[in-house]
Amino acid sequence: MDNPRPEKNRTGWLEHLEAESWSAELIISGAAIYGSFQLPWLLTKLINYSLLNFSDDILEIMYLVFTYLTFTISILMVNFVMHFVLRSLWVGLIGLSSVFPQGINEESETFSKSYLQQLKHDFGDLRGYNEKIDRVCSIIFAFSFSFAMIFLSIAVLVLAIAGIAYLIHQLNQNIPINLVFFSILGLVLLPGILNGLLNHKKFRDKAWVQKIHYPILFKAVSRVIFHVFFEPVYYINSIFITNFKKSQYSLRVLAYMALVLPVFAVVFIQSNAIFANKDYYFNYANREDRFYPIHYEDQLGESQLIQNPTIPSVQIEGSGLNLFLPLPMREETRLYQKYGAYSNDPQLSASENTLQSRAWFKEQAGKYFHIEVNGKKYTPSLRGYNHRNAYEYGFLTFIPASLCKEGENVIYIQSEYQVEGKKRECYLPFWYSNR
Template identity: 30%
Template sequence: MSNQSENKGWLQRLKEESWEAELLVSAIAIYGSFKLFDIIGWTANFFINVLNPSQYYIGYFITFFGLLAISILASMFVIHFFLRAYWVGLVGLNSVFPDYSIEDSAYSKIYTEKILSILPKLKDSIQKVDELCSVIFSVAFTFLLMYGYIAIFSSLYLLLFNLLSEYVNNFILLIPAFLIVGSLILQSIITAISNLKKNKEKEKLQILNFKIVRFVSMVSFGPFYKSILQVSMIFGSNFKKKKSLAYLMLLFLVSGIIVTSVQIQKTNIFYLIISTKHKFFNEHKTYADYYKDDNKSNSFLLAPEIESSKIDSNVLEIFIPIFKYEEKIREEFCGAFEKDSKDSKLVQREKEAVYLSECYKKYHALSIDGEKIAVDFIRYHNHPRTHQKGLLGYVNIKNIADGLHEIKVEKKGQEYNFLEWTIPFYKISKN
């Protein structure tokens, strides 16, 4: 009994003194969670570069929900920081002024009594705010485990699918995805039916629901499934006692959506969903992405880049990014490069360089004001700022009249252009 009382006393002291650590961890977590937005931006660019455009919507799903999860996480930590700071203020006030006072009030007795009738007790407020702060960390890290595992698992599955698709039938590779989606649908249906009031005492149905939930949780959350179920069951089993926590969860969701709507503008996530249906870059509009002097903050190029919208020389320099997924399209268009085992590695590299240079010319087409032009391309491996692979080309515009012009860049496939951009520029001759 004495050991139990000592353990309870230690736990109680830990609860009472944990606020200092919570504030410190919360401040660090706010900084760390906002840094995670950079990872989402990098992931979106990675998917744009690697995935075939037909799979962009999967990349969009992964990055968008990852961004939403991090936004909710960041919102939780910010809300926690302010709530805990407010709690510290309430505790400080309570130590000086244990309760409201009518006799010592600076206002009239009638006014003071009326105001106090609509205000909660100070100790009640301290307890409620403390309860809210205490649960935020568990919820925050549960969200992180859930969405983090789902995002990583989905990304690995997608990359494995692409690696094995050349050797294994796509239908076989999709079987795990069908099983997971089917299990989730089945769980939703069985859970909804088993939670009906008339079915809560049906033992076989409840046991079936338990088995399905456990299986789906193991598949969905991997090694973290028990930790996630533990936290969710603590909330679920105490829902009737602490309904106010449900409103807190709603606040997290709303604030997370607001943060997501702000942060998504700083990434290329929209490219993953828009470019699967229609052109991301409208040929009747101009974009800062096209011009080197306007896109200096870009860490990833989605379009070709020229020096400026105003060209005052006789040569126009253009950089055309080459995405990783183009390798398969290039092989379909130009045929695969075949190595000769008799050649040395140096000779093989030289032959491959010639093959690539010729192929780039075949599936890249440039035109100015609708007239096709020849371009001298340099195999340019890395853009100096974004470090993307691409082609550096020079266009002779000496004989083009001063004024507004358009240069069109097309990446040709077997049946249609899989990418194309129209870049306006204004030529001015030097005096």
């Protein structure tokens, strides 16, 4: 049997690896900055797909998923930029130390002797300053992955519970998805709350607490919450928590989150995640007294999600204009709730029932949308259409010139989508000229 490697050699190898780890950190951090700045684009794609294909009850749950994913991305972006900047500074200081190994020159005549001594006392030698930056870089690198894994774990957990809630709802339509979801989530989080309470000095040394505190309330439940990330998350965080004072660690976390929150806000708003909130969706761009770029196709960005009725431009010339009425799944669900679903006719073939179903759906859509042009009701012919921007499904119709007047016009649209008994409204002002 081979003899195990001596402890001294193993320790020396580890120390050498730690000393040389900065180069790997710098390479990984640089690549991670590039990768993390691509993540908001992928998040937006995921959110746009969800907004078009999920109903309100599912989107309410997905809103939590989007929030935690946005935190994960924001943490990675902030941490890797901070780490790269500080590690680059550290490399620069290493080079500087080879030129000026003594650091601050106390023999300089630039300042008084007292001034130089105080300067040296506050900043120390160059080696000590380098070591300080090196420690900060190493902490940031571990901290970034730890917090990112925490938020990613919670997002995956929420998504898994949402899937279970959806399956239960499919088995029994009378049970609301949200009720099932929050009930399961509460059961999962309850042991974590108890774990925090039992860690109080008043309880933690009691025999019955010690039997359940670590093995059940901590280890077993945490494996469910953090699943594949359990070991790295708790190992890294336990190192931080046990090596910093509780108040010191809490203040650093709060200060760090204050740094992350502005980035989170920007990523969250640009990703369209806010539209998962039905109140925001209901009230967005619904004022009569202003123009919204989202209502005009020539002002839309490439692949921009619409979710609002649109016309070609704020200035219309010619014989009339097209009007696009989007119908995301949240509104389609409302349509079926109000008008029911098409029932197949047993006397018809499958293809004939398909045609009848499409005709029925088109008829119900005509009832679902109430349209007025300059205060006069207009009942147009609707055609199914997928908009080129985000392949968003809805209906395309035409507003003839006979309904328009020279100068300012307003198209008013009301759908049966409701929040607190109020129907969703939209105003599309435009200027028209028949020349």
